[in-house]
Amino acid sequence: MQEVLYLHGFASSSRSEKALLTQAFFKQHPSIRLRALDLPYTPDEAMAALEHALDAPPHAIIGSSLGGFLATVLAERLGCRACLINPAVAPHKVLANYVGEYHHPVLQQRYQVQPAHMQQLEHLMPTQLRDPSRYLVLLQTGDEVLDYRQAVQYYHGAQIQVIPGGDHSFVGFEHYLPQIAEFCLHT
Template identity: 60%
Template sequence: MTKKVVYLHGFASSSQSEKAVLTSAFFARYYPHIDYAALDLPYAPDAALALIRQHIGQTTEVALIGSSLGGFLATCIAEQLGCRACLINPAVAPHKVLHQHLGRYYHPVLQQHYEVTAEHMSVLEQLMPMTLKQPQNYLLLLQSGDEVLDYRLALDYYQGASIKLSEGGDHSYVGFAAELETIANFCQLA
């Protein structure tokens, strides 16, 4: 049984994004006994993974929910821990997409500037698992209208996972709130 659930936001997002806020409210209302957190991740991938590992601690009874780049980070952790992960329009090989976004940004929740560098792209490339050890540990929620990421890359990479592909939509995942019970069930919270 899962005792801890961690929500991981995407690139240039935060714990205050619409999906994160909806997920937090859902867990507070229906699963108050679960140790739930929506983290504000640093933008250096190795620092983000270190924060996630620190938050998880020694427990193996954890499930991850990751959106976009958070889906990639969730995959990295899930492959190490063998835990379940629900991924919403996840980034596959994010170094191939994010290289277009090198530069300086401001994180409104952490209230700090950060730099996205070519070195970060190298780290992301090195972190990417070449194959999934336990694809059955993943639930993918994909929308074909995702204007940021090609959903077909996720279909290919996550073969053997539980996949729900909706026609249309966009990168934010239109209708996300309707998927929260499916996510909670996949996380094995009962």
């Protein structure tokens, strides 16, 4: 059985709309085990939890936003494929504007974003991709949180699809699930 991981974005969870849509779609493929994990809020703890959760490298990783960044870090370490949806590039620069305390409404948890987390993110960021062909990057130009052009530049050489309009949640995500599954299951 092939394993595919789904990594949610910042302040999201395995119960987000994209995660639930992905889980429902992959249930149609009994030869695939999709795992959607709830990750800790600090970057180092999130990576440690991912490494602890894996018995073997997954066949592929799907990551959205900050989950796309973590998917990139993990894919570079493990040499597996990754499909990224509006991925965060250099998230230490974006999240620096969100230092403070927050409450997660779904998980009912309080968490803090601290300056030290920005250093962790910067340290985790791969300077360049070893094999961009292992990536499918889906971007919407209307993303109000992240500049899609940074991802176009960073993932140069990957399969990149730029969709006009949309937003950070990736409007119409469910229509891209067959393409995502095909990419993830490619051998």
